[in-house]
Amino acid sequence: MKRTFALPVAAALSALPSLGLAQEAATGEAAQHTQYILTSLLFLVGGFLVFWMAAGFAMLEAGLVRSKNVTMQLTKNMGLFSLAAIMYWLVGFNLMYPGEGWTITGLLGAFSPTSLEPVGLADTETDLSYASVGSDFFFQLMFCATTASIVSGTMAERVKLWPFLVFVIILTGFIYPIEASWQWGGGWLDARGFSDFAGSTLVHAAGGFAALAGAMVLGPRIGKYNKDGKVVPIPGSNLALATLGTFILWLGWFGFNGGSQLAMGTIGDVADVSRIFANTNMAAAAGAAAALGLTQVMFGKVDLTMTLNGALAGLVSITAEPLAPTLFQSLIIGGIGGVIVVFAVPMLDRMRIDDVVGAIPVHLIAGFWGTFIVAWTNSDASFGTQIIGFLSIGIFVFVVSYVFFTVIKSTIGLRVSEEEEINGLDMAELGMEAYPEFSKG
Template identity: 45%
Template sequence: MVHSLRQFLPRFQWAWVACVPLTALIVIGWGLAAHAQDAPEMDPMYPIFLLNNLWVFVGAILVIFMNAGFGMLETGLCRQKNAVNVLSKNLIVFTLATAAYWFIGYSLMYGEGNGWFHFDGLFFDPSFDEAEYIAEAKLVPSLDFLFQAAFAGTSATIVSGAVAERIKFTAFLIFSLVLTGFIYPIAGGWQWNGGWLNQLGFYDFAGSTLVHSVGGWAALTGAFILGPRLGKYSENGTPQALPGHNLSIATLGCLILWIGWFGFNPGSQLAMDSEVPYIAVTTNLAGAAGGIAATATSWFTAGKPDLSMTINGILAGLVGVTAGCSVVGMGGAFIIGFIAGILVVFSVYTFDSLKIDDPVGATSVHLVNGVWGTLAVGLFANGHIEGMNGLLFGGGMTQLIHQFIGVFAYGIWTLITTAGLWYALQATVGIRVEPEEEKIGLDVAEHDMEAYSGFLKDSSGVGISE
């Protein structure tokens, strides 16, 4: 009897632990219901106000959790000797983005301005009329800041993978602060704060260009100025494979990012309404199509299905539909994702041939398909939003021209500012580690530690995947 009880107790304990989140949700739901019952005495919009704010709060958490996905993805696609460094960059970048965006970034993006430049002072610390926000079911300012700060962090995280395995940690920190505090928010206000591009008619719902291609352009300039990793190219210029050390965590990272995208795109509706599930479905279809297309393309071109291409194909599809997920049909979303999956494979091959070394394919995923997805709005917008029709749905060239102008404006802005910043850092603190440090790995050279201490060693003590 005692023996049976001992066997049962661990199961009971795990069942009890599993009940804790459910109990918490019940308590929260009960509290919201209680507020909702009292709400009519205050304002009939109170339940909607609560629901909208709760949904965007969940969306913000999902987007923040995407940092875990980026960390796993980039670490897995890089070599063992640089795992600590890649993880450190992905973790610290969100802390820096939050601080820089609070200090000045949010003010530059959402302050008062003239369509080109906005500013509302330093150190975001809002005051607001709660009754007004309830009556209009608006997001409270602090929650809007949290959601937008998560997006700012994403733009810098994109850069991390493209410059991996040879950048100085200090240089990356400084670059991330300037990108999230100044470069990204100034340009972001051109569209999302009613700036000149918004007034023109440019449309980017959740940031194919504002977040992904801005991060992609910054990544491209960094990878180009840094130069390729040691051993990436043979003496005759042929690209050499430097395979990642852990495709298991890279795949996990992809899946985390896919889940996080349901905060990124549906959360950008900034309300819980009937559009949220529609946006979620178009997002999911594009990701699925991208994975299918990239797998098939790599299989056809290389003779074998490449898991890393499947991973990047899924992400390419998600990036591609981010601009138009609210204005394209489900068929259009699938086509956008499918084309993105093809593009990402050939883009990786092209950047390799140009000797632009991007260890994780960030420029191919975020830059190339950020541009493609933004232009795709001008092709596939199907009138889901009144008056928003692309070329293939009777809208003529107008929307496509607006999308071209937006892509061009963000490209020029980001290329000039980030290239200038990289060269300034190169001339001062330096941006690339010494060859000896790169050979032994940045984990030891930059952090004096190993990701897998005591594991994965051969008889000589050298890491197997180095």
């Protein structure tokens, strides 16, 4: 009896170490599953917040153009987002994140459509250390579409629809994925230590450089500048829509910056996401407040459009490093972004560069400021490297965009006729108006 009893007991005791290892393995697997689930959720929530920015851009642009061009702006925003989604799936995502598929070292990856995991992850070995491919693709796509949205507003009121959309295909399928891969795809800028947390340069300044190229090739709107160089103000059609668009963009930016933490599997990650939210909000508020106060001092009255763009400039400024700064540092960074807009908008007018919505000051110039000042709060960055990264991406995007805009202009045409521009693009290009019951403005 004793021998019979002793054998199971001995077996049980000898199994205790392996049982502990099994429990430890199960605990580790559960933690890995939790990290995978929460990070994928962060990408999905962040992604649909950034998607909502598409509505923000549409409303902002619709409010800042004249009523005879509103339908055109709305159509362009629908078209550019849809084409961006297709192009980023078709070639952009794998160009941007080539992994082991590099075909030309340091520049391009495999030209192939994006593939998702099988349904339910059946019969596959999935890397649980990051997030699902579907959530990652969805999140990164929104950044690609944002880059194209920036170009739309600058070139408003005189560009043809289809030539503009042809450029969107080039921008979202090739230009943006290539330059973004230099940093986020583990390319040469990443190796040099360039730091751009959520895209002050890779997204916003890149869109601003493409917009600058387009504005230069396209030329200013009729009547924007007199022969003596005087600027003729052209008021927008609906400042209520423009304000709504700004608040929508402000909301979407929490997903833009917060989701770029790229992890939510630990309490440290969640704390960092909340810190990013707070810093992002502070920078936007400071940018708006700075523009509001400065326009009162400079012009004797507050300028609402400058205040709206001040908030957006504050958001762009903090995007390159929304995690490291304190709230006070975020206030300084965003506030200077707001000041930049107030001075940069008239500077562009003196250069006779017609930017309808002020996208170049907001996204390009404030994007440089935000990228440069990263080294102030992030000890891993250097001011010199930040400048090199900004200039490298800027030169690439501007030159390639300028070339393509020039080719489009000389082949299928880029700008509508003078008569069509005067009558409005809504009727000339689309045959419908946003406000048919009102007179054209």
